[in-house]
Amino acid sequence: MKATFRHYLQDFDFGYLVAALLPLIGILPTLGDGIIETADGPLHIQRISAMITMLGDGNLWPRWVPWFHLGYGYPIFNFYAPGTFYLSGIIGQFGISANTAFVIVTTLAWIVGSVGMYRLARIFLPGRAAILAAMMWAYAPSRLFEVWDQGSMPQMMGAALIPWVFMGAWLVTQQPTRRHVVALALPLAGVVLSHQPMTFITALYVGALVVILSYWAGRQHPGTLRKRLLYSFGGLCLAGGLTAIFLLPVAAELQYVQASRGAEDTVEFLRSQFLSAEELFMQPPVIDLADIRYELPTTLGPMAGLLGLVGISALLRKRHFAIAALLTAGIFFTLFMLTEISITVWTEIPFFQQLRFPERFLRAGVVVFALAGGASLLLIPRRWQALWLAGSMTAVLLSAAPLMYPIQAPLTIEANNPLDEILWEEDERVWGTTSYDEFDPIWGEHIPLVRVAESSVYRDNPYSIVVRPTDILEQWPDLQAEQIAAKTTRIQTTSARPVRFHQYYFPGWKAWLDGEPTEVYGEDEFGLLTVDVPAGEHTVTLNYAGTTAQRAGTAMTLLSLGIVALLIISGRPMPQQPATQQKLESRWGIAIAGAVALLALVNALYISPNTTLFRRQSPPDSPVGMAHEVNVPFRMGDDEIMLLGYTIEQESVKPGEKLDITLFWRAQNVIEGRYRSRVQLVNLSVSEAWAVSEPPVPGGGNTNGHAPDKYFSDPHQLHVFETAQPYVGRIMVQMVEKYDGIPLLLPDGSDRLILDTIIRIEGDSEAVSTRVDYQFANQLSLQCISSVYDDGVLQVDLFWHVQNSPEHDYVAFIHALDADGAIVTQFDGPPLNGDYPTSFWREGQSLADHYTLATDEPIDSIGIGLYLPDTLERLSVTHDGVPVQDNRIILPIAEQSCVP
Numbered sequence: 001m002k003a004t005f006r007h008y009l010q011d012f013d014f015g016y017l018v019a020a021l022l023p024l025i026g027i028l029p030t031l032g033d034g035i036i037e038t039a040d041g042p043l044h045i046q047r048i049s050a051m052i053t054m055l056g057d058g059n060l061w062p063r064w065v066p067w068f069h070l071g072y073g074y075p076i077f078n079f080y081a082p083g084t085f086y087l088s089g090i091i092g093q094f095g096i097s098a099n100t101a102f103v104i105v106t107t108l109a110w111i112v113g114s115v116g117m118y119r120l121a122r123i124f125l126p127g128r129a130a131i132l133a134a135m136m137w138a139y140a141p142s143r144l145f146e147v148w149d150q151g152s153m154p155q156m157m158g159a160a161l162i163p164w165v166f167m168g169a170w171l172v173t174q175q176p177t178r179r180h181v182v183a184l185a186l187p188l189a190g191v192v193l194s195h196q197p198m199t200f201i202t203a204l205y206v207g208a209l210v211v212i213l214s215y216w217a218g219r220q221h222p223g224t225l226r227k228r229l230l231y232s233f234g235g236l237c238l239a240g241g242l243t244a245i246f247l248l249p250v251a252a253e254l255q256y257v258q259a260s261r262g263a264e265d266t267v268e269f270l271r272s273q274f275l276s277a278e279e280l281f282m283q284p285p286v287i288d289l290a291d292i293r294y295e296l297p298t299t300l301g302p303m304a305g306l307l308g309l310v311g312i313s314a315l316l317r318k319r320h321f322a323i324a325a326l327l328t329a330g331i332f333f334t335l336f337m338l339t340e341i342s343i344t345v346w347t348e349i350p351f352f353q354q355l356r357f358p359e360r361f362l363r364a365g366v367v368v369f370a371l372a373g374g375a376s377l378l379l380i381p382r383r384w385q386a387l388w389l390a391g392s393m394t395a396v397l398l399s400a401a402p403l404m405y406p407i408q409a410p411l412t413i414e415a416n417n418p419l420d421e422i423l424w425e426e427d428e429r430v431w432g433t434t435s436y437d438e439f440d441p442i443w444g445e446h447i448p449l450v451r452v453a454e455s456s457v458y459r460d461n462p463y464s465i466v467v468r469p470t471d472i473l474e475q476w477p478d479l480q481a482e483q484i485a486a487k488t489t490r491i492q493t494t495s496a497r498p499v500r501f502h503q504y505y506f507p508g509w510k511a512w513l514d515g516e517p518t519e520v521y522g523e524d525e526f527g528l529l530t531v532d533v534p535a536g537e538h539t540v541t542l543n544y545a546g547t548t549a550q551r552a553g554t555a556m557t558l559l560s561l562g563i564v565a566l567l568i569i570s571g572r573p574m575p576q577q578p579a580t581q582q583k584l585e586s587r588w589g590i591a592i593a594g595a596v597a598l599l600a601l602v603n604a605l606y607i608s609p610n611t612t613l614f615r616r617q618s619p620p621d622s623p624v625g626m627a628h629e630v631n632v633p634f635r636m637g638d639d640e641i642m643l644l645g646y647t648i649e650q651e652s653v654k655p656g657e658k659l660d661i662t663l664f665w666r667a668q669n670v671i672e673g674r675y676r677s678r679v680q681l682v683n684l685s686v687s688e689a690w691a692v693s694e695p696p697v698p699g700g701g702n703t704n705g706h707a708p709d710k711y712f713s714d715p716h717q718l719h720v721f722e723t724a725q726p727y728v729g730r731i732m733v734q735m736v737e738k739y740d741g742i743p744l745l746l747p748d749g750s751d752r753l754i755l756d757t758i759i760r761i762e763g764d765s766e767a768v769s770t771r772v773d774y775q776f777a778n779q780l781s782l783q784c785i786s787s788v789y790d791d792g793v794l795q796v797d798l799f800w801h802v803q804n805s806p807e808h809d810y811v812a813f814i815h816a817l818d819a820d821g822a823i824v825t826q827f828d829g830p831p832l833n834g835d836y837p838t839s840f841w842r843e844g845q846s847l848a849d850h851y852t853l854a855t856d857e858p859i860d861s862i863g864i865g866l867y868l869p870d871t872l873e874r875l876s877v878t879h880d881g882v883p884v885q886d887n888r889i890i891l892p893i894a895e896q897s898c899v900p
Helices: 002-011 014-021 024-030 039-058 083-094 098-124 127-138 141-150 151-173 178-194 195-219 226-243 246-255 268-275 302-317 323-340 340-348 359-381 380-402 418-428 470-475 548-570 587-610
Strands: 480-483 490-492 499-503 509-513 516-518 528-535 536-544 626-634 638-649 658-667 676-685 690-694 711-719 730-736 755-761 775-776 778-789 793-801 813-818 824-830 845-856 862-868 877-879 889-892
Touching: 014 098, 014 127, 024 141, 024 587, 024 690, 039 083, 039 098, 039 151, 083 098, 083 151, 083 178, 098 127, 098 141, 098 151, 098 359, 127 302, 127 359, 127 380, 127 587, 141 151, 141 359, 151 178, 151 195, 151 226, 151 359, 178 195, 178 226, 178 246, 178 548, 178 587, 195 226, 195 268, 195 323, 195 359, 246 548, 268 340, 268 359, 268 711, 302 323, 302 359, 302 380, 323 340, 323 359, 340 658, 380 528, 380 862, 418 775, 470 499, 490 499, 490 509, 499 536, 509 528, 528 536, 528 548, 548 793, 626 755, 638 730, 638 755, 658 676, 676 711, 711 813, 778 889, 793 813, 824 845
Parallel strands: none
Antiparallel strands: 480 490, 490 536, 499 528, 509 516, 509 536, 626 638, 638 658, 658 711, 676 690, 676 730, 690 711, 730 755, 775 778, 775 877, 778 793, 793 845, 813 824, 813 862, 862 889
16 A cells, blocks of 8 residues: 555645745735725625625525615626536525625636646646746746735635636647547636636637647648647537526526616726836836725736746747747737727627726736746756756745735625615615626616615515505505515506516516506606506515527536536546646645645734735835825815825826826825715816826725724826817826715815926927918917908917927917008917916927907907017017018908918
8 A cells, every 4th residue: 555655745746836835925825804995896796795695595596686676686696607607596595694605716726727727837847837827827927816906706716716717728639539629628617607707718729729729730740730729629519508507597688787888988997907118017106004005916927927928938849849839929919908009909809898898808818928927947957857847936926925914904795684675785786796886777767776675574584575655655545565575565446557576677577466467667757676466455466487589598408417427527637737738746746735835824813913024114205116295185074185195107198098197185184975086187267178097996995984093095097189289288187086076175265286296298390381471589480360350359369389489488369450550469378278388398390279259339350469478579580581560461361271
């Protein structure tokens, strides 16, 4: 027996153990009393709780949750991939809370992904290099962003399965066997059942991958291409069959929810979310413990770029040209999809722009970068590989360290019963546990946002469906309703009428009147379940029985599971790992595993709780990184929030580009209200906005509860409109009530603050046809003048050209003159309506300047000039080198075409 065990240890690849332990350094700090306070975490806790309840009540595949959306019901699991919630719900059947189930599944996803990354890398690389690839995956900035910032459990699991999908694609194309068909189908089905956006993104990679790999292997083995493509296509189809229980109802019933109609702001929002070139490989900054905001950067990180570049070089040097080309193509495709140059792809693929966040491509792209980075070890002589591996793994960990430490206190979400969920929705104003209420049924003109008064009924019976109480109180006082069971109501009415229930209509609802099937439909106002009830006493029973598409999808999934079993039983065992690729030696494995475990314990027990290593602590009134001090309070009632200052990344921007600014706020008392900031780039006269940023919450989340002991940074990215003029502008800041938009006031009673920094809009000058040539002090010239007088209105268009940037702000005068040269009316004021003072004009610019004067007197000619406002001295004017009398241009009324 000892010999057998010794033989097993010799054959065992310790790399799998090490890969499973690698995430431990990051996992341990996440464990505590509750969950990490993230953007999506609380949503998922409510969904897990619903799944635990419904599975426990015998609903084997929940789709409609009757207490979601303030008790109106919501088809959340019919449209949002339910896989991770189903897994969490099963865990909950063992008495484990929703909060703990969330932690278990997110931890499992981290480990599954790390092991999958190692397994994938072992196909191409020796064990040492594969461990480096697993390390790069486990501590990619996007992974830590998921854990500490976004908290999307489904996306974590979907991303964790991508390495397994890529591995399945490789296996089925290189060795097309029945079991390899399953190796592709199962992880891909897992992605589909975990997260729709990950499904879309994975499909782009894996679709191209199976075709490329099939042709590649087919060239090496002529006559096998058809088989390779057939088996690959079979794996993709089998994944579709396994997930038909979810996909078929989505395809058939998406038309019945608001998501099918899209969002008006999708494209503009999408544009605002692309990564800039600087963000792609940026080093994550150190987190400030005094900052309430915990918004991590979305980036690949510098180590991905550095090690990836070295790895591609190593593959080329080792003459692995095909692998190098494949990884290089994956890298460039990832970078392409992360940046705005891919906008056409996002908008042309159906539903793709609904993904909204291009940074999701980091989850798939990091697999490609990790493979390339692991290959960097191939460039190192064997005797130095231990040093390179240790140094590279340490560098990856240190680069990720600023993202590994929490500043949020653990959060326990009350999700003990459906009433907790209803009250949570009402407090957070998050309907149906979705960010955009995208699965709201389409019936009804309005969305009801008032819960039933007797919501406590949901504590004891979550499936209660009651007659809408306001109908009894306000419309039909003769209507009496008595709840005799969760889904059955005794109704007494003196006349026949439609009776509305406190539940949304959706295909799949059935109704019985006095035990006989009857029609149920959605009424026009809110789309509520409605049954026509005759006069007298009757019983109405309602039940969500599902749809034909839902039942067909379930049947297809069960059939596909049978096919999977058949393929596994009838297929030949998978071949062993190629001998040419060395597994991780036991001594290496034990050493790395021990070092990881030790570092994880030291980090969790000492570094994280007792030091500020990899973090910093600013004074709450003087944040590190704040470039411009302001210190102006915004007030509403007893709430006062001080704008400490701001940092602006650049002071010039082109139309269509982004302008980044970070505001720094500090509560002056414990804030009771919920507020949001509104930031605009405006012209100098504040008559036009050229860019607007108005997120639903400021940095740091909802402001209620913010205290003076910390500040909150508030980043804004303003996408400058294409119509912005090539002038200068300034930043206007407001703080408004979150839901009603009522602005907070400054001490002087105004509701907005104009920041001092001048922002220049860089833009091309308008082409002008030169009709005249008047020179103003060798600084400016008038190239064209057009004037029209009609029905008492004089329109004058001047087209200036800047020869040398003026030092002063001049005032323009326009004189309307009669036949005797007397002034009938005049205009004096800065050119361009004051939106662009002449001291800001830049050499080479051509500017169109428009004036309107009104008079009932006859006009024969116009006079034009510039002067200094302080001395009233006119700027000298010449025409063809000859001084103009009185430095005033006088021309007859004449319309000209100045723009070619």
